[in-house]
Amino acid sequence: MSNRVTIADVARLAGVHAGTVSRALNQRTENQVNHETLGRVRQAAKQLGYAPNSIARGLRTNSSMTIGVIIPDLTNPIFPPIVRGIDSRLTERGYSAVVVNTDGSDDAERLHFESLVQRQVDGLIFATGHSGHSLAGEAFDRGIKAVMVNRDSGGVPFPAVVGDDADGIRASLAHLVELGHRNVLHLEGPPSFSTSRIRAEAFVAGCAELGLNGRVVQCSAYSVEAGQQAMDDLFESNSKLPTAVVAGNDLLALGVYHSLRLHGVKCPEDVSVVGFNDMPFAGDFQPAMTTVRTPHFEMGAEAARLLLEQIDSAPRGAMKVTLPVELVVRASTGPVR
Amino acid sequence: MSNRVTIADVARLAGVHAGTVSRALNQRTENQVNHETLGRVRQAAKQLGYAPNSIARGLRTNSSMTIGVIIPDLTNPIFPPIVRGIDSRLTERGYSAVVVNTDGSDDAERLHFESLVQRQVDGLIFATGHSGHSLAGEAFDRGIKAVMVNRDSGGVPFPAVVGDDADGIRASLAHLVELGHRNVLHLEGPPSFSTSRIRAEAFVAGCAELGLNGRVVQCSAYSVEAGQQAMDDLFESNSKLPTAVVAGNDLLALGVYHSLRLHGVKCPEDVSVVGFNDMPFAGDFQPAMTTVRTPHFEMGAEAARLLLEQIDSAPRGAMKVTLPVELVVRASTGPVR
DNA sequence: GAAAGTGCTGCAATCGATTGCAGGGCAAGG
DNA sequence: CCTTGCCCTGCAATCGATTGCAGCACTTTC
Numbered sequence: 050m051s052n053r054v055t056i057a058d059v060a061r062l063a064g065v066h067a068g069t070v071s072r073a074l075n076q077r078t079e080n081q082v083n084h085e086t087l088g089r090v091r092q093a094a095k096q097l098g099y100a101p102n103s104i105a106r107g108l109r110t111n112s113s114m115t116i117g118v119i120i121p122d123l124t125n126p127i128f129p130p131i132v133r134g135i136d137s138r139l140t141e142r143g144y145s146a147v148v149v150n151t152d153g154s155d156d157a158e159r160l161h162f163e164s165l166v167q168r169q170v171d172g173l174i175f176a177t178g179h180s181g182h183s184l185a186g187e188a189f190d191r192g193i194k195a196v197m198v199n200r201d202s203g204g205v206p207f208p209a210v211v212g213d214d215a216d217g218i219r220a221s222l223a224h225l226v227e228l229g230h231r232n233v234l235h236l237e238g239p240p241s242f243s244t245s246r247i248r249a250e251a252f253v254a255g256c257a258e259l260g261l262n263g264r265v266v267q268c269s270a271y272s273v274e275a276g277q278q279a280m281d282d283l284f285e286s287n288s289k290l291p292t293a294v295v296a297g298n299d300l301l302a303l304g305v306y307h308s309l310r311l312h313g314v315k316c317p318e319d320v321s322v323v324g325f326n327d328m329p330f331a332g333d334f335q336p337a338m339t340t341v342r343t344p345h346f347e348m349g350a351e352a353a354r355l356l357l358e359q360i361d362s363a364p365r366g367a368m369k370v371t372l373p374v375e376l377v378v379r380a381s382t383g384p385v386r
Numbered sequence: 387m388s389n390r391v392t393i394a395d396v397a398r399l400a401g402v403h404a405g406t407v408s409r410a411l412n413q414r415t416e417n418q419v420n421h422e423t424l425g426r427v428r429q430a431a432k433q434l435g436y437a438p439n440s441i442a443r444g445l446r447t448n449s450s451m452t453i454g455v456i457i458p459d460l461t462n463p464i465f466p467p468i469v470r471g472i473d474s475r476l477t478e479r480g481y482s483a484v485v486v487n488t489d490g491s492d493d494a495e496r497l498h499f500e501s502l503v504q505r506q507v508d509g510l511i512f513a514t515g516h517s518g519h520s521l522a523g524e525a526f527d528r529g530i531k532a533v534m535v536n537r538d539s540g541g542v543p544f545p546a547v548v549g550d551d552a553d554g555i556r557a558s559l560a561h562l563v564e565l566g567h568r569n570v571l572h573l574e575g576p577p578s579f580s581t582s583r584i585r586a587e588a589f590v591a592g593c594a595e596l597g598l599n600g601r602v603v604q605c606s607a608y609s610v611e612a613g614q615q616a617m618d619d620l621f622e623s624n625s626k627l628p629t630a631v632v633a634g635n636d637l638l639a640l641g642v643y644h645s646l647r648l649h650g651v652k653c654p655e656d657v658s659v660v661g662f663n664d665m666p667f668a669g670d671f672q673p674a675m676t677t678v679r680t681p682h683f684e685m686g687a688e689a690a691r692l693l694l695e696q697i698d699s700a701p702r703g704a705m706k707v708t709l710p711v712e713l714v715v716r717a718s719t720g721p722v723r
Numbered sequence: 724g725a726a727a728g729t730g731c732t733g734c735a736a737t738c739g740a741t742t743g744c745a746g747g748g749c750a751a752g753g
Numbered sequence: 754c755c756t757t758g759c760c761c762t763g764c765a766a767t768c769g770a771t772t773g774c775a776g777c778a779c780t781t782t783c
Contacts, residue, residue, distance in 0.1 A: 055769060066733050071771055078772090083731055100504045104450060105769030107441045108738045115484075123470055124666065129461040133487060136460075145484050145505065147452075149477075150470060167437045168451075168482065303670055329461065333640055335672035392739060403763050408741055415742090420761060442739035445768045 054097045063093035070094070074101070107169065116356065117165035118148045119158060120176040125271070125300075126328040127345055128176065131198060134349025135174060142357055144171070151177055153241075153270075158184060166193065172356045174198055175207075178242030194359045198352040199345075201243045206367040208359070210352045212374045214244055214325075215251035217341035220376040221295050221323045222255040224339070229385040230261070230293040230321065236279055236305070237267045238297035248297055248325065264291065268301055276304020277311075284312050292320060292385045299324035299331055299340055302381075306334070317383035327377055337379035344372050391434045400430035407431070411438070444506065453693065454502035455485045456495060457513040462608070462637075463665040464682055465513065468535060471686025472511060479694055481508070488514055490578075490607075495521060503530065509693045511535055512544075515579030531696045535689040536682075538580045543704040545696070547689045549711045551581055551662075552588035554678035557713040558632050558660045559592040561676070566722040567598075567630040567658065573616055573642070574604045575634035585634055585662065601628065605638055613641020614648075621649050629657060629722045636661035636668055636677055639718075643671070654720035664714055674716035681709050 060067040065086060072078040073090040082090070093099075107113045116139055120128050132148055139146055147170065149161040158177060162184050165173065173195040175185055185205040188195050197209035225233060235252040238245035249265055256263030266283065268275040276296060283290070296302035302324035309316050316322055316336060324331060324340035331338040351370055359365055397404040402423060409415040410427040419427070430436075444450045453476055457465050469485055476483050484507065486498040495514060499521050502510065510532040512522055522542040525532050534546035562570060572589040575582035586602055593600030603620065605612040613633060620627070633639035639661035646653050653659055653673060661668060661677030668675040688707055696702055 056771095057769080067770080068734080068772075069732055072732090075771085081731075086731080100500065102445075102769055103505050104441055104444045105738090106771075108439075108445050108740090108769080109771045111738070113441060123460075123473075124466045126463070126666065129466055132485075133460055136487065140486075143501075145486070145501070147482050147484055148469075149482070150473065163437065164480075164482070168440050303667070306670070329463065330640070330667060330671070333643070333671045334667070335670060335674070337672070393741095394739080404740080405742075405764080406762055409762090412741085418761075423761080439739055442768090443741075445739080445770090446741045448768070 054099050056099070056101070058097055059090065059093045059099045062097060063090045065090060111169070112171050113169045114144050115168065115170045116144050116146050116353070117161075117168075117170040117173045118146050118176065119161060119165075119173065120148060120150060121153050121178075122150050123148065126330075127199075127298075127326050127343070130329075130345035131176060131349040131352075134346035134351075135198075135353040136349075137346075138350045138353035138357065144357070153177075162188070166191070172196075172360055174352050174356060175200070178244060194356060194364070196352045196356045196359070198348055199244065201247075201369070202367055203243065206364075208352075208355045208365050208368045208370065210348050210355065210370045210372065211244075212343040212348065213371050214247045214374070215254075217325060217343070217374040217376065218248050218251035218295065219255050220374075221325075221341060222252070222259055222261065224376055224378065224382065225293045225295070225321065225323070226259050226261065228293075228321065228382060230291075231385075232262045232289070232291040232293070233264075234283075234291040234294045235263065235265045236276060236294060236296045236301045237265050238271045238301070239269060239275075240267070242271070245297060252295060268297065271298050271300055273300050273304040273307065276301030277307045278304070280305050280308030281311070284308065290314070290320065293323070293382070294320065295323045295325075297325060299326045299328045299338065302338060302340065303334065306381075317381050318386065321382040321385075323382060332377075332379055334381075336381045339379045339382040340377055342375045342377050344374070348372055391436050393436070393438065395434055396427065396431050396436045399434060400427045402427060448506070449508050450506045451481050452505065452507045453481050453483050453690070454498075454505075454507040454510045455483050455513065456498060456502075456510065457485060457487060458490050458515075459487050460485065464536075464635075464663050464680070467666075467682035468513060468686040468689075471683035471688075472535075472690040473686075474683075475687050475690035475694065481694070490514075499525070503528070509533075509697055511689050511693060512537070515581060531693060531701070533689045533693045533696070535685055536581065538584075538706070539704055540580065543701075545689075545692045545702050545705045545707065547685050547692065547707045547709065548581075549680040549685065550708050551584045551711070552591075554662060554680070554711040554713065555585050555588035555632065556592050557711075558662075558678060559589070559596055559598065561713055561715065561719065562630045562632070562658065562660070563596050563598065565630075565658065565719060568722075569599045569626070569628040569630070570601075571620075571628040571631045572600065572602045573613060573631060573633045573638045574602050575608045575638070576606055576612075577604070579608070582634060589632060605634065608635050608637055610637050610641040610644065613638030614644045615641070617642050617645030618648070621645065627651070627657065630660070630719070631657060632660045632662075634662060636663045636665045636675065639675060639677065640671065643718075654718050655723065658719040658722075660719060669714075669716055671718075673718045676716045676719040677714055679712045679714050681711070685709055 056067045056070050060070045073082045073087050151158040176198045178200045195207045202209040237249040268279045324338045327340045327342035393404050397407045410419045410424050488495040513535045515537045532544045539546040574586040605616045661675045664677045664679035
């Protein structure tokens, strides 16, 4: 459908050979063709509305100008900015992104992975933490270029782009200390995500350093439901309530909001809450959420940059790019009473 | 990179011709090959980990198993669910989606359109209202299959999937009337979106029918800023404040929240606000937003279904699928005092 | 004036799969 | 024993572009 006009048509009209047309229309080779011929070819191409068939080109050049992006779930609000960051860099270089969602399923991830490889993507961006058993490793063995974003590389020699999670947690704790909090709880994300561990460890270290009484509870997912569940459980266990909770991400923090409201506990008067990520509209929640802003767009853009660099020159190895984060103080944290 | 093993390798190992391998490995033709041979081929393919090169296949079959999805902006919260709905239908049929963002620019839209056509996408899904000057028409003339989602087809004979916007507005007005409101304002979206007009017209018609005093103000974009701007302007104009505003979408409604807060006007005590779309987390805003839930995921899924149907059989023409919407009453609407 | 070099273009192979056509092998039927 | 027909498989063209190689025309150099 659609693209009836081929390079042969242009060649015929311009009175030259198809090979010459190809050379005339490619940046890299256009200086191999006579100036006047070049003009004729361009004119003919324009007249016919010729656009090269990228499938045919891809077959010959062994590249698809396509990048596969593997994420858990596009409706998780942190991913749209990441994807757009990726896209911004890709588009300007003529690449396109094919985004697939795994919904946290290893099987789905593998299936999508195979499908992308089959499509001859020129590279992959992994944004899932959940590939514990290392699809990335397999990708590396198969000679596929890739980078990680929002997760570490788990030992596989691919570059990784992450936010400075430890620093974000540190800033959150410092903020809480300043408000007089001493009993703090961390809601840790599921263990399959590398970010969970890093944030939890930073929390423990930070508490030790600041002399806080810190506790850690693990959640089953990075979701509102899991956050609420964890908090509900805490209420039911009758253990002493912390005066502040540092949630593993904004969704967990929202779950905390729900649980607190359900139990008639006021935020921030009774319990302060800090999120992580500064997801879109976090400032419009009730109460406006204090949270750590992670530069998702920039992370995506940087990941794409590293991938393209890898594609058109040598592999970079397991370098790690850490982008700075920033605590955004809003209304969900307040002085302890 | 990656895919070293070709159909010729499999043929060699199985001791047959490449053509036979191709027939053996395709659903449609596998009954053309002897049962025992088929076993041998499958075994060989498995042993070598063979996966067909979809670029090569695409060149021959003139199909890429790829669908282009053109949206304004992925970070607009209504699009992730739509995209996932599309994806859900596409994936199960072996298709992939390439999503591009236009940011409302006609130029960007055209560029992306050309790029997608060049990539030989098997079809397109338009989710932008802003293609006034009818890329869709051009697509149709070029014989490209497409469907519209969340916008009408603007006269081009492609199927369109929309929510029942008029009914949503009607329900909103009925709800407000029940609460005693009589002076209502509609914040209309920008004229380039077909949804803007439809909602505004339904608003006017609804007010007439219910005997309400309705006013309409047009916003420059479907964004928080535009909503706030429109409301700020209203305050500055010193005209009489309505007791309720029916926003063109949730982002505009959020803008109204901001403006009201800025001017010390309470919602819902002084002014009720109704949104449109029920974007994710609308229930977590301050106050929790009363809004019309649009089935975005289903709209995406239905659009993809219609497109695939169009691809593997006859075109359906300009049919229109209208999905039901539902008013979700939360805390941003209350009785007039 | 011969040799060497340069600039441009055509030729044809190639990428990896799909598919119409032809033909071999074999059984059934006359 | 020959014909007919059915299965199955091989052959080779094909999709549309890219690219190494060869060759032609012409200039430069000694």
